[in-house]
Amino acid sequence: MEKVYNFSAGPAMLPQEVLANVQSELTNWNGIGSSVMEISHRSKEFLAVVADAEKNLRELLSIPENYHILYCQGGARAQFAAVPMNLLGSNTIADYIDAGFWANSAVKEAKKYCTPHVVNVLTTIDGKRAVLPAKDWKLSSDAAYVHFCPNETIDGVEIRDLPETNKPIVADMSSTILSRPIDVSKYGVIYAGAQKNIGPAGITLVIVRDDLLGKAKEFLPNILNYTTQVDKESMFNTPPTFGWYLAGEVYKWLLAQGGVEAMRVKNEEKAALLYGCIDASNFYVNNIHEGNRSLMNVPFQLTNPELDAAFLEEAAALGLVALKGHREVGGMRASIYNAMSLEGVQALVAFMKAFEAKHA
Amino acid sequence: MEKVYNFSAGPAMLPQEVLANVQSELTNWNGIGSSVMEISHRSKEFLAVVADAEKNLRELLSIPENYHILYCQGGARAQFAAVPMNLLGSNTIADYIDAGFWANSAVKEAKKYCTPHVVNVLTTIDGKRAVLPAKDWKLSSDAAYVHFCPNETIDGVEIRDLPETNKPIVADMSSTILSRPIDVSKYGVIYAGAQKNIGPAGITLVIVRDDLLGKAKEFLPNILNYTTQVDKESMFNTPPTFGWYLAGEVYKWLLAQGGVEAMRVKNEEKAALLYGCIDASNFYVNNIHEGNRSLMNVPFQLTNPELDAAFLEEAAALGLVALKGHREVGGMRASIYNAMSLEGVQALVAFMKAFEAKHA
Numbered sequence: 043m044e045k046v047y048n049f050s051a052g053p054a055m056l057p058q059e060v061l062a063n064v065q066s067e068l069t070n071w072n073g074i075g076s077s078v079m080e081i082s083h084r085s086k087e088f089l090a091v092v093a094d095a096e097k098n099l100r101e102l103l104s105i106p107e108n109y110h111i112l113y114c115q116g117g118a119r120a121q122f123a124a125v126p127m128n129l130l131g132s133n134t135i136a137d138y139i140d141a142g143f144w145a146n147s148a149v150k151e152a153k154k155y156c157t158p159h160v161v162n163v164l165t166t167i168d169g170k171r172a173v174l175p176a177k178d179w180k181l182s183s184d185a186a187y188v189h190f191c192p193n194e195t196i197d198g199v200e201i202r203d204l205p206e207t208n209k210p211i212v213a214d215m216s217s218t219i220l221s222r223p224i225d226v227s228k229y230g231v232i233y234a235g236a237q238k239n240i241g242p243a244g245i246t247l248v249i250v251r252d253d254l255l256g257k258a259k260e261f262l263p264n265i266l267n268y269t270t271q272v273d274k275e276s277m278f279n280t281p282p283t284f285g286w287y288l289a290g291e292v293y294k295w296l297l298a299q300g301g302v303e304a305m306r307v308k309n310e311e312k313a314a315l316l317y318g319c320i321d322a323s324n325f326y327v328n329n330i331h332e333g334n335r336s337l338m339n340v341p342f343q344l345t346n347p348e349l350d351a352a353f354l355e356e357a358a359a360l361g362l363v364a365l366k367g368h369r370e371v372g373g374m375r376a377s378i379y380n381a382m383s384l385e386g387v388q389a390l391v392a393f394m395k396a397f398e399a400k401h402a
Numbered sequence: 403m404e405k406v407y408n409f410s411a412g413p414a415m416l417p418q419e420v421l422a423n424v425q426s427e428l429t430n431w432n433g434i435g436s437s438v439m440e441i442s443h444r445s446k447e448f449l450a451v452v453a454d455a456e457k458n459l460r461e462l463l464s465i466p467e468n469y470h471i472l473y474c475q476g477g478a479r480a481q482f483a484a485v486p487m488n489l490l491g492s493n494t495i496a497d498y499i500d501a502g503f504w505a506n507s508a509v510k511e512a513k514k515y516c517t518p519h520v521v522n523v524l525t526t527i528d529g530k531r532a533v534l535p536a537k538d539w540k541l542s543s544d545a546a547y548v549h550f551c552p553n554e555t556i557d558g559v560e561i562r563d564l565p566e567t568n569k570p571i572v573a574d575m576s577s578t579i580l581s582r583p584i585d586v587s588k589y590g591v592i593y594a595g596a597q598k599n600i601g602p603a604g605i606t607l608v609i610v611r612d613d614l615l616g617k618a619k620e621f622l623p624n625i626l627n628y629t630t631q632v633d634k635e636s637m638f639n640t641p642p643t644f645g646w647y648l649a650g651e652v653y654k655w656l657l658a659q660g661g662v663e664a665m666r667v668k669n670e671e672k673a674a675l676l677y678g679c680i681d682a683s684n685f686y687v688n689n690i691h692e693g694n695r696s697l698m699n700v701p702f703q704l705t706n707p708e709l710d711a712a713f714l715e716e717a718a719a720l721g722l723v724a725l726k727g728h729r730e731v732g733g734m735r736a737s738i739y740n741a742m743s744l745e746g747v748q749a750l751v752a753f754m755k756a757f758e759a760k761h762a
Binding site for chain 2 (some may be wrong): 043044045046048050051052053054055056058061062064065068069070073074075076077079080081082083085115116117118119121123124126127153154155235237242243244245260261263264265266278279280281282283284285361363364
């Protein structure tokens with residue numbers, strides 16, 4: 043098949059113009075006779091990539107000067123350990139807002155380093171899964187920070203509120219970063235695995251506020267130490283240069299598209315189209331309350347799960363791929379990150395209607 | 403410039419046939435209409451990549467069944483912390499053979515977790531830097547393991563002996579892995595950043611013997627825990643799929659070249675040519691004893707360092723690039739990993755002779 047619409051939750055599709063350009067310069071980048079993968083991370087050519095990426099990401103997210111941008115490794119899983127070891131200081135308590143699989147995974151890792159105060163914020167509204175408003179979250183008074191995951195990739199649940207606290211807010215934005223504007227100044231740390239909205243798997247973006255540095259545990263491996271990575275400009279070890287370069291290419295593409303506000307408009311349009319199709323039928327169902335539906339990951343079930351296999355097979359035959367739901371949830375999941383075009387969602391919706399007409 | 407000979411120490415050049423093939427299938431891999439970067443690490447397509455890489459690496463290095471192959475992140479720097487936290491158990495002492503910059507960097511990180519017993523093995527023979535024979539290394543009797551770095555990338559020093567011990571031997575093979583046959587059964591743990599002889603930066607190979615698992619410190623981040631990574635088949639977090647795929651392509655290329663024994667022959671021929679050129683002149687110097695010269699990284703100095711800039715400039719004009727020595731050593735360094743062809747070394751030697759004739 044020449045071209046498909048790829049709804050993978052991650053590693054996810056990349057902007058196709060970006061990928062085509064990467065391909066064209068893969069063996070001879072910028073006319074230097076080498077691949078960008080084959081040059082030193084400390085070469086002047088690569089340092090220019092780094093400087094461009096820094097400038098463009100600061101512009102995209104309006105990142106204030108007192109925040110550092112780091113490129114780390116190990117994804118959100120590594121950050122689940124890095125966050126407490128970097129931020130706790132002498133404190134032993136941290137708040138963890140829990141609305142799904144990933145928030146809960148962060149709690150499990152944090153237990154090695156502190157006593158996580160877990161705040162379950164899930165509720166039910168009109169029989170649908172929903173998140174309590176922030177004013178009803180029972181935060182502790184003595185937490186070192188408040189951790190949350192605003193978009194649960196597996197569950198398809200989104201938290202639109204910010205914790206109401208004067209403690210540093212730490213957000214796992216792996217699946218929502220760059221999908222819309224955010225006010226970085228409200229956060230202490232933002233981190234995100236790249237493989238959804240930034241670039242290929244294997245590089246992790248960390249944005250950390252200056253005043254939170256310098257409090258790392260002694261036994262924290264240097265590779266996970268924010269202060270070390272700030273001092274070494276994310277080159278304490280040889281960084282994943284190809285992923286860094288590709289992230290930079292995605293930033294340029296985002297700017298050319300009109301930035302994250304243009305992404306928000308596009309992402310809302312895509313999501314409205316898909317949720318609209320689900321809600322208009324009795325054949326498909328999404329059981330999440332409107333105010334907490336993810337813009338990025340749309341899980342849905344066929345009311346007759348015996349048709350799941352046929353749905354996936356007929357979709358794939360039309361080039362609509364990677365729609366199988368996560369094993370924890372079942373059914374279907376369409377991930378519609380920045381790189382997914384409106385045409386891709388239109389094609390999916392057209393197929394869903396035709397499949398329903400055929401099998402209902 | 404269309405094509406250069408790239409002597410970068412890492413990220414280093416890749417086999418050019420491999421890179422050309424990666425380019426050709428970058429946007430449409432195996433006819434699936436997506437890049438290999440854009441698919442789930444748990445998809446059947448990617449699991450086939452994983453299985454092939456496993457089989458081919460086992461064949462290349464004759465890896466016994468009681469060893470696990472892991473793909474991690476964070477390079478050797480992350481392993482400097484992972485090794486003690488995984489292997490110490492209740493012990494507090496480990497031996498660290500020290501012959502240069504990287505061995506010493508491992509010691510610094512290990513100090514957070516144990517008392518490293520540092521064994522300086524450098525000596526001087528005929529005025530040249532050399533390594534003591536293993537029988538003269540003063541190992542401690544109560545170490546949990548013996549760590550060493552058989553090839554010092556920056557210093558250009560190679561340790562040909564293995565420690566004489568019944569403790570697990572741990573080797574940082576970042577710059578020497580796959581350059582020749584090794585007897586894996588003699589080691590407890592072998593690790594290597596990919597960016598020299600395996601693939602692109604951002605993925606780390608770890609080969610660990612089965613009986614060393616299960617002793618990790620409680621506070622070890624799961625991302626660095628060998629037992630977790632074995633249990634999760636290196637997918638505890640989303641792995642760097644593109645690097646993993648590319649490593650697999652390099653393994654196939656190595657097998658097609660005749661495997662690591664063929665690499666040894668080729669690498670010895672390249673090194674002999676280059677060291678021969680240096681030794682035949684009074685214009686260039688390499689001050690390392692013959693028995694400890696690196697096959698992979700050849701540092702050399704111009705006896706008149708005022709000519710360094712001219713050397714680099716004239717070399718680059720001929721497409722001989724990334725020859726500048728590491729900032730810790732100065733002068734020049736030619737890294738001649740598996741992907742560097744004999745023709746590349748011949749071109750370098752021809753240039754060195756011409757430069758000497760012109761400037762001596």
